[in-house]
Amino acid sequence: MAPRVLVSDELSETAVQIFRDRGVEVDFQPQLGKDKDKLAEIIGNYDGLAIRSATKATEKLIAAATNLKVIGRAGIGVDNVDIPAASRRGIIVMNTPFGNSITTAEHAIALMFAVARQLPQADASTQAGKWEKSKFMGVEITGKTLGVIGAGNIGSIVCARAIGLKMHVLAYDPFLSKERAEEMGVVKVELDELLAKADFITLHVPMTDKTRGILGAENLAKTKPGVRIINCARGGLVDEAALAEAIKAGHVAGAAFDVFEVEPAKESPLFGLPNVVCTPHLGASTTEAQENVALQVAEQMADYLIKGAVSNAINMPSITAEEAPILKPFIKLADVLGAFVGQVTDEPIKEIEILYDGATANMNTRALTSALLAGLIRTQVADVNMVSAPIMIKEKGIVLSEVKRDKTGVFDGYIKLTVTTESMTRAIAGTVFSDGKPRFIQIKGINLxxxxxxxxxxxxxxxxxxxxxxxxxxxxxxxxxxxxxxxxxxxxxxxxxxxxxxxxxxxxxxxxxxxxxxxxxxxxxxxxxxx
Incomplete structure (x- = not known):
């Protein structure tokens, strides 16, 4: 029986056709996302849900989605999906983080130009019949220093564009290696150095506990006088009230914002200030980007439902279409190893160690670990799966560790699971033979x-x-x-x-x-x- 997908937001006909071409049955109801009651009434009939931003995948909706296996968000933001609720139900949540990267990066560059030359204000003045040429004195981009906070997918594109504009680029990103920075042609610096030297600052980081308010009053005070700040990433990265005060004080020369702490932004401390450019979250709003993310989410969801491939999942290790058939027997092996220990261990487990030996060490061990944990706790929670199992293990406070090593025995590769309880340690190892079937090869240190x-x-x-x-x-x-x-x-x-x-x-x-x-x-x- 073909898997069924409900499309409850606007996707292009080309995207819908991708589902059909891949053997997925599609129910295209682009206005249904606005009717939460009707959506909840029928969601139990589907294996997949494809959405944009109008559909709200709340905990209540997810509870009604008794057959749902995957939610695909056409776009990068998943604020409209209750990810913890989906994870507990074992539903994979996918997004499309790369489909609008160029569009968002271009918007940041466009806003940088706009705030450098006061283009919106000059346009409004001129169309009002004024000719205030001396009022709108701007600054050049060439030769200036751009500070990029977050040099990931979008940030790296901004860096490349800025270098093309003959700017000096400083990048702050804890995950950026020195080698990668050199390859990009940027200088990797700490945040304080970036704040002190940058003429323009643009943010390209996700919203986390560490990044929330990264440009608050304290850090704004560290910035170079006359700095201009651009935010096309997430509202709340910059303290809007503190920035407004810095602009009024003349320390910050201007700002350009596409995202706000509260959206839709009906009001903000930034509104009405001189040389502040504001747009209504247009970072991904180009024809090309909207089509790209729609096509991408259809391909990802179809690949998962038909082939078992997982890509761009928020709550699940990725499994490529190429590695899925190779990984499948080892996922089964990991599951039965976990299931064995789960069924023979009567005491609460305190620690789990998973050893990947030989060929298995080079596989997608995140997926294998997820499968093993699912098998381990299935005796306690019947509907656990690879998505929800790691969360449950963490919630139980069980210490989990992985060890990878080169081949040590007669087998090309094997997996060994060791669990520790209050009074005992239990171990089991297994491998996959050429027939693709799992085999137990050692229990309690005894070979078989x-x-x-x-x-x-x-x-x-x-x-x-x-x-x-x-x-x-x-x-x-x-x-x-x-x-x-x-x-x-x-x-x-x-x-x-x-x-x-x-x-x-x-x-x-x-x-x-x-x-x-x-x-x-x-x-x-x-x-x-x-x-």
Whole structure:
């Protein structure tokens, strides 16, 4: 059955056709996003929801979206999506961060020119029949220093354009390496140096706890007298009231804003001030950008629903279309490793360590870790998945660590999971053979080679004679057929394990007969979603 996507905001017909061409059934209702009650009434019928900004994917809507697997936002901002609620429900939230990069960067450059030459004010004056040539004295861009706060995707484009305009560019970005800065032709500096030297400052960072109010009163006071400030990123990065005071005091020569602390911005301390240029969040508003993000979100959602590829997800590791088929069997392996430990561990888990050995260390381990954690806690939360599992682990306060290393054993690559509780440590390792099926290769430090079946029996015992016969007889008397029987021990008379692949479920009465044997410490019926 083809997956179904609801498009509840305006997308182009070309974007809608992408869904159809990829084998996705589309319900195109571009005005539905404005009717939240009707949307909530029907959202349960869809696997995907494609939106712009009009549709509000609230916690209430997400609760009604019983079949929803993905929300795609055509654009970079996801303020209209309750991401924590979506994550808890296992819904992937995608955006299109690169579709409007050039458009936003160009708008920042345009605003820089506008505030440098007072273009809006000069235009209004001239069209009013005045000829105030001497009133609108501007400054040149050439040779000036531009300070770019945030040198990511959009910021790097602004840097390139500014260098083309013969400006000197300083960049402040904690994630910008020295090598990358040299490649871009910019000088990497700390924030205080940028503030002190820049003639123009433009912001291109997301809104986080660290960036909120990054240009507040204290930092504005550190800026070079006569600086001009441009913000096309997010409202709230600059303290508008503090900036207004700095403009009135003559310290800041001008500002150009496309984003505001409250939007729609009906009022702002900046409105009406001399040499302040304001636009109504037009950064992404070009014909090309709107079409680009629509096409991109359709491609991303279709790739996920049809191929399992994940790109530009806010709450899920990316999985490319090329790596999805290669990664798929290892995601299954990670899931069953987690499921094994989750089913045999009765105490609360305090620490989790995941070892990626050999070839697995070079894979998309974020995706593998997410799958493993989902399997681990599925015994406690039935509807957990790769999106919600990492959040649940974090909320439980469990310490999670990953280790990657080069090949150390006979296998090209394997995954080993170790969990620690208050009183014990338990470990299991597995790999994927050439048939693409997961195999258990080590449990509690004991080597073995076991297929993974839908129903399995795990037995931990002391190594004594007659154990195989006892287990076989007990299961045979209960009418349980054994498909595969694997044994292992650490030494003669020491710890031993048995792992059986059986044809169906086993009752508690059978497990009780097994554990009645004086040498058997634990017997568990395990279920794995492998068929």
């Amino acid at each position: 080679d076991a297929d993974v079946g839908s129903h399995m029996v795990y037995i931990a015992n002391t190594d004594v004679p007659g154990m195989i016969g006892f287990i076989g007889t007990t299961l045979g008397e209960a009418g349980v057929n054994i498909a595969n029987f694997q044994l292992g021990r650490d030494k003669q008379g020491g710890d031993a394990i048995a792992l059986l692949y059986v044809d169906g479920p086993i009752g508690d009465d059978v497990l009780a007969k097994l554990t009645a044997h004086p040498a058997i410490r634990q017997a568990k019926h395990l279920v794995f979603p492998v068929d």
